[in-house]
Amino acid sequence: MNSVRTVNEGVLTNRLWGKVWILLLLFIGVLFSALFSVCEGLGNSSISAILAAALHPSGSQLGTVLQEVRIPRALIGVIVGACLGLSGVLLQTMTRNRLADVGIFGLNAGASFAVVLGISLFGMTSVSALTWMGLLGSLAAGACVYLMAVSAPGRASPTTITLAGAALTMLLSSLTHALLVLDQPMLSQVLFWISGSLAGRSMHALLVTLPFLAAGALIAVGMVRALALMEFEDDVAEGLGQRVLWMRLAAGLAVILLAGGCVALAGPVGFLGLMTPHLGRWLVGSSMPWLLSYSACLGALVLVWADVAARTVLQPSELPIGVLTALIGAPFLIHVARRGGIRS
Amino acid sequence: MLLAENIQVGYGSKIVIQELNLTIAPGQITTFIGANGCGKSTLLRTLARLLKPTAGTVLLDGRDIFKRSTREVAKQLALLPQTPYAPPEVTVRQLVRLGRYPHGRWLGGWSDRDEQAVQEALAAMKLTDLADQPVDTLSGGQRQRAWIAMTLAQETDLLLLDEPTTYLDLSHQLDILDILRELNRRHHKTIVMVLHDLNLAARYSDVMVAVHQGTVYTQGKPEKVMTPETIRAIFDVECVVIPDPVAGTPLCIPIATRNHEVGEDAGRTQEPAQARHALELAR
Numbered sequence: 363m364n365s366v367r368t369v370n371e372g373v374l375t376n377r378l379w380g381k382v383w384i385l386l387l388l389f390i391g392v393l394f395s396a397l398f399s400v401c402e403g404l405g406n407s408s409i410s411a412i413l414a415a416a417l418h419p420s421g422s423q424l425g426t427v428l429q430e431v432r433i434p435r436a437l438i439g440v441i442v443g444a445c446l447g448l449s450g451v452l453l454q455t456m457t458r459n460r461l462a463d464v465g466i467f468g469l470n471a472g473a474s475f476a477v478v479l480g481i482s483l484f485g486m487t488s489v490s491a492l493t494w495m496g497l498l499g500s501l502a503a504g505a506c507v508y509l510m511a512v513s514a515p516g517r518a519s520p521t522t523i524t525l526a527g528a529a530l531t532m533l534l535s536s537l538t539h540a541l542l543v544l545d546q547p548m549l550s551q552v553l554f555w556i557s558g559s560l561a562g563r564s565m566h567a568l569l570v571t572l573p574f575l576a577a578g579a580l581i582a583v584g585m586v587r588a589l590a591l592m593e594f595e596d597d598v599a600e601g602l603g604q605r606v607l608w609m610r611l612a613a614g615l616a617v618i619l620l621a622g623g624c625v626a627l628a629g630p631v632g633f634l635g636l637m638t639p640h641l642g643r644w645l646v647g648s649s650m651p652w653l654l655s656y657s658a659c660l661g662a663l664v665l666v667w668a669d670v671a672a673r674t675v676l677q678p679s680e681l682p683i684g685v686l687t688a689l690i691g692a693p694f695l696i697h698v699a700r701r702g703g704i705r706s
Numbered sequence: 707m708l709l710a711e712n713i714q715v716g717y718g719s720k721i722v723i724q725e726l727n728l729t730i731a732p733g734q735i736t737t738f739i740g741a742n743g744c745g746k747s748t749l750l751r752t753l754a755r756l757l758k759p760t761a762g763t764v765l766l767d768g769r770d771i772f773k774r775s776t777r778e779v780a781k782q783l784a785l786l787p788q789t790p791y792a793p794p795e796v797t798v799r800q801l802v803r804l805g806r807y808p809h810g811r812w813l814g815g816w817s818d819r820d821e822q823a824v825q826e827a828l829a830a831m832k833l834t835d836l837a838d839q840p841v842d843t844l845s846g847g848q849r850q851r852a853w854i855a856m857t858l859a860q861e862t863d864l865l866l867l868d869e870p871t872t873y874l875d876l877s878h879q880l881d882i883l884d885i886l887r888e889l890n891r892r893h894h895k896t897i898v899m900v901l902h903d904l905n906l907a908a909r910y911s912d913v914m915v916a917v918h919q920g921t922v923y924t925q926g927k928p929e930k931v932m933t934p935e936t937i938r939a940i941f942d943v944e945c946v947v948i949p950d951p952v953a954g955t956p957l958c959i960p961i962a963t964r965n966h967e968v969g970e971d972a973g974r975t976q977e978p979a980q981a982r983h984a985l986e987l988a989r
Contacts, residue, residue, distance in 0.1 A: 515718065587807070587810060590800075590804065591804060591807060593793040594790070594791065594792070594793070594804075595787060595790055595791055596756075597751070597756055597785065597787040597790070598785075598787060598790050600755075600756055600776060601754060601756070601780065601784065601785035601786075601787070602780055602804060602805070602807040602808055602860065603775075603776050603777035603778075603779065603780030603781070603807060603808035604776070604777075604807065605776055643795060647795045647797075648793055648795040648796060648800075649800065
């Protein structure tokens with residue numbers, strides 16, 4: 363497909379290769395960062411010793427640490443970051459609101475509520491059980507928002523979706539707070555999860571959420587062409603032959619699967635889904651296949667480094683990763699707002 | 707061939723159009739005129755299958771437009787909504803490429819045919835040099851040409867436009883209307899549009915359709931539609947109609963709305979009879 367474009371667009375030839383190279387660099391950067399995240403702080407072990415221990419983990423303490431802690435953590439960081447990057451692009455495009463973050467669908471609030479409910483009502487403690495609760499909570503909240511928006515007149519317009527999401531978020535977070543106030547000892551147990559963290563997440567939790575994340579990513583890739591039209595008004599999109607309502611449902615489903623899986627895995631990681639689409643647009647503009655791949659790579663990159671920082675800055679204690687992404691994200695949000703990245 | 711068959715259209719419980727029949731003449735420029743809220747934009751959107759009538763139907767080549775795939779319809783009928791919005795980074799070329807959407811395949815292959823259609827549309831709208839500019843940095847007239855280029859890339863026989871000259875200055879209004887006339891005369895496109903400027907509508911249309919209270923009040927050649935009686939009925943405005951000294955088409959000179967014949971404007975606006983007399987003398 364691109365060969366035809368480059369022949370006809372002399373100027374774009376260079377830029378096209380520029381985009382390819384930078385994407386490749388980003389991808390290598392992600393791999394390198396993940397490797398760094400695995401190896402960082404393992405004392406004086408050499409790279410070759412780490413590699414040997416990773417390949418043959420049997421017995422050695424280093425091998426166990428790598429297999430049980432470091433590799434899952436880096437892998438989850440990459441996957442969650444990439445998925446949040448993807449869902450951020452999808453969400454900002456489908457709601458035509460460049461300040462939309464994945465929290466907007468009520469997904470984070472839903473997951474938090476379900477996790478708190480799981481701990482307080484059912485006495486759940488294992489990470490994988492809580493992952494399931496988070497997943498169910500976020501999917502249910504996303505479905506609720508969608509049903510509310512679709513049942514309102516106006517074909518689930520971006521405004522209705524945003525309003526329904528905001529309403530549900532407020533309702534669920536006040537219920538969550540109520541549960542926490544009634545059960546103070548639980549607070550310390552939940553607090554870390556509620557701020558978002560990659561600590562203590564097992565490979566099992568990743569395997570539980572992976573099918574949902576993969577389904578969401580597949581939908582996103584499958585609707586690359588349709589996405590290019592979704593930032594335009596419904597009349598324009600429909601005039602060009604798009605089935606607007608169906609496409610919005612599909613994009614919403616992808617967002618719910620992607621972001622819901624992420625919040626179940628790592629808790630609510632703020633700002634990442636907001637930030638990476640903007641970084642991506644700054645690099646490659648709004649051309650969809652590029653923006654999606656750039657945003658995914660940038661999300662993975664930022665999250666892996668935020669995680670490294672989260673566990674090293676205040677050693678031996680660990681910061682929630684959500685705090686770090688918020689520290690980077692909040693000034694960024696103000697910058698975007700000042701540049702006029704919102705559309706009424 | 708596009709026609710509306712006894713349609714009734716509404717938003718919720720509010721009925722905007724009722725018992726409306728209309729046949730769009732192929733190969734002609736048809737313009738809807740009428741007062742604010744009379745239903746002319748609603749009619750255009752219904753013809754473009756964006757609104758589904760509660761009764762009656764719209765037929766495109768004899769087939770119900772609402773039972774066909776919207777992509778198939780988009781290969782025959784293009785729509786330009788009123789002052790559409792383009793996201794900030796979108797360039798002219800990207801916008802025009804969207805016109806190929808209904809012709810494309812699922813994952814977005816790009817054929818020589820697609821590229822040729824885009825180049826032709828850019829050239830026809832004299833936008834080749836501006837192709838890599840973001841649409842929102844263009845002037846109003848250029849921006850409107852970019853949107854028209856998008857509909858050209860769609861390669862349809864029918865082009866529907868909702869107030870294509872709104873917010874443009876006089877020279878750009880004429881520019882856009884000249885472009886539409888050329889598309890009609892040279893490329894044999896059937897054009898249907900909503901216009902507010904009666905005199906430009908009369909000058910550029912083959913057929914005028916006066917819409918009043920959700921139905922067609924009268925339709926036909928501009929000479930037949932632009933009469934003081936019709937203007938009075940649909941706008942509640944007294945006017946005289948004289949031949950346009952340049953184009954020879956009817957030219958409407960408003961005198962006053964009937965509600966404000968006397969009042970604070972009475973000092974400036976002459977009484978209708980007096981004014982009409984003055985004009986007859988002038989002729």
